[in-house]
Amino acid sequence: MFMPFATLTWVLVWAGLVLALLFRYGRRSSALRHLPLPPGPRPLPLIGNALDIPIAYQWLTYAEWSKKYGDIVHVKFFGKSLIILGSSKPAFDLLERRSSLYSDRPILHMQLLIGFDWCLHRRMMHQYFNSGNVDNFKSMQVAEVHQLLRNLHDDPQNYLRHLRHVMGATIIRVIYGVKDDELITMNQRVMKVVTQTLNPGSFWVDIMPFLKHIPAWFPGAGFQRKAREWKKDILATRVMGLAATKRAISQHDSIALQSITADMLERISNLEPALQDEESEIAENVAAIAYLTGADTVISTLSSFFLAIVRYPEAQEKAYTELMDVVGPHRLPEFSDRESLPYINAVVKESLRWQPVVPLGVAHATIADDEYNGYLIPKGSIIMANSWAILHDPEQYPDPEKFCPERFLKDGRLDPSIRDPSNAAFGFGRRICPGRYFADNMVFITFASILYTYIIRPPIGLDGKPAVPEVKMTSGSLSFPAPFGCIIEPRSSRISALIHN
Numbered sequence: 001m002f003m004p005f006a007t008l009t010w011v012l013v014w015a016g017l018v019l020a021l022l023f024r025y026g027r028r029s030s031a032l033r034h035l036p037l038p039p040g041p042r043p044l045p046l047i048g049n050a051l052d053i054p055i056a057y058q059w060l061t062y063a064e065w066s067k068k069y070g071d072i073v074h075v076k077f078f079g080k081s082l083i084i085l086g087s088s089k090p091a092f093d094l095l096e097r098r099s100s101l102y103s104d105r106p107i108l109h110m111q112l113l114i115g116f117d118w119c120l121h122r123r124m125m126h127q128y129f130n131s132g133n134v135d136n137f138k139s140m141q142v143a144e145v146h147q148l149l150r151n152l153h154d155d156p157q158n159y160l161r162h163l164r165h166v167m168g169a170t171i172i173r174v175i176y177g178v179k180d181d182e183l184i185t186m187n188q189r190v191m192k193v194v195t196q197t198l199n200p201g202s203f204w205v206d207i208m209p210f211l212k213h214i215p216a217w218f219p220g221a222g223f224q225r226k227a228r229e230w231k232k233d234i235l236a237t238r239v240m241g242l243a244a245t246k247r248a249i250s251q252h253d254s255i256a257l258q259s260i261t262a263d264m265l266e267r268i269s270n271l272e273p274a275l276q277d278e279e280s281e282i283a284e285n286v287a288a289i290a291y292l293t294g295a296d297t298v299i300s301t302l303s304s305f306f307l308a309i310v311r312y313p314e315a316q317e318k319a320y321t322e323l324m325d326v327v328g329p330h331r332l333p334e335f336s337d338r339e340s341l342p343y344i345n346a347v348v349k350e351s352l353r354w355q356p357v358v359p360l361g362v363a364h365a366t367i368a369d370d371e372y373n374g375y376l377i378p379k380g381s382i383i384m385a386n387s388w389a390i391l392h393d394p395e396q397y398p399d400p401e402k403f404c405p406e407r408f409l410k411d412g413r414l415d416p417s418i419r420d421p422s423n424a425a426f427g428f429g430r431r432i433c434p435g436r437y438f439a440d441n442m443v444f445i446t447f448a449s450i451l452y453t454y455i456i457r458p459p460i461g462l463d464g465k466p467a468v469p470e471v472k473m474t475s476g477s478l479s480f481p482a483p484f485g486c487i488i489e490p491r492s493s494r495i496s497a498l499i500h501n
């Protein structure tokens with residue numbers, strides 16, 4: 001994603017780089033500095049390993065490096081240390097057990113330029129999305145999933161659009177308490193932008209922060225023009241969401257009154273006036289962040305699930321048999337069935353593992369020098385846990401490319417000795433995803449409802465045979481299955497009636 005630079009810009013870039021490096025090396029000192037850095041590909045002067053880092057599917061290259069150099073790899077990236085944790089052991093040792101040292105985030109200047117700081121307000125996110133509170137959202141999740149079933153029934157061709165819509169609509173309803181397709185579209189657009197800024201190094205300005213002072217008209221400063229445009233969109237989304245809730249509350253709308261935004265506004269109105277402005281800004285941010293972090297991640301999981309069940313019809317049939325046994329023929333699955341559905345729970349786990357949504361997690365950063373297995377982890381290092389490699393470790397998950405819910409089961413129950421993939425899929429330590437309980441509920445009720453009502457098959461190819469879609473995931477900080485066709489049919493006419501009831 002690196003952009004071409006005009007010659008003059010290059011001169012500025014190099015000059016700044018040299019100054020930054022001099023400053024950095026001049027400052028270094030700690031009792032651990034005599035230790036060697038972890039092994040890794042040999043860096044070049046100044047640019048380090050910038051040329052070794054691939055533009056696409058980094059997790060595959062990093063997994064190769066881990067095989068070659070060990071499960072902790074060091075690369076130099078324009079003066080910064082990038083540490084790649086290639087297996088569960090160092091990831092848990094460092095990001096979980098030494099969480100107090102490893103839970104910072106690298107400063108991403110492009111994100112600051114666009115006015116998006118998703119690290120803020122973790123406390124507030126936790127307050128609304130903790131394991132106890134997410135029960136309050138279950139009825140809204142069920143209502144939106146039933147709408148999804150109807151949409152799939154009436155317009156199966158556009159299943160991807162319906163998957164995107166169900167998650168967008170659920171989050172908008174939980175957060176803002178409104179049904180607003182324009183808000184969903186706007187948020188979807190902003191999300192695309194934010195994901196582009198997620199990985200350190202996607203923009204030069206992350207590596208050379210002084211570039212943020214370059215004016216937008218300067219040759220090569222296209223990132224500034226992008227940032228200006230994107231910032232406008234992000235701001236508009238926040239303002240629009242809040243305004244929609246306020247409007248609905250003024251009309252005494254009961255759904256709006258139950259929303260997170262309504263609750264935040266209520267609490268703000270009880271504060272002293274001096275605190276109200278700051279808290280209002282937090283409220284706007286929390287709502288926007290929950291949408292922006294929550295929607296696409298779940299959409300990717302739902303799409304991977306579709307891909308899995310098209311490719312593995314036997315898993316689909318086992319799931320249906322279990323659902324019929326437990327739920328019976330007269331109603332749709334409910335959250336209260338969950339305890340009695342080990343196979344569906346195993347499908348949830350396997351979907352999180354099979355194609356991880358965030359294959360390299362979200363970068364952490366260290367706040368001090370540290371030692372691990374005799375190696376120095378310098379202060380300010382960017383730490384990336386290769387979640388894809390951890391979830392595809394053949395020792396933990398034999399035949400990892402296969403979608404196999406059975407790997408989580410023993411004697412018809414969930415087997416606690418198999419590592420729960422949510423540990424890596426949702427990240428690590430203090431930074432672990434605060435939306436994980438909400439996401440897990442959403443994924444469960446969507447999977448159970450679809451498996452109960454539909455058969456999903458590969459399309460028929462030109463040769464008249466089923467054309468089973470390939471497993472092809474997109475590259476990027478969030479990974480999605482490349483779009484594929486499938487046939488979606490209700491299990492029976494009785495089911496069609498149930499869906500529309």
Ligand code: HEM
Pocket residue numbers: 118119122125129289290291293294295297298301357358361362363364424425426427428429430431432433434435436438439
């Ligand atoms: C299947 C769905 C999801 C997956 C796989 C997922 C995954 C992740 C991962 C890997 C991280 C980085 C954790 C780390 O740094 O170690 C993260 C962070 C985050 N997630 Fe999720 N997530 C999902 C759904 C959600 C939902 C539904 C929400 C909100 C309602 C949400 C909100 C957040 C936020 C706010 C952060 C940043 C936390 C921080 O920086 O402290 N996520 N997520």
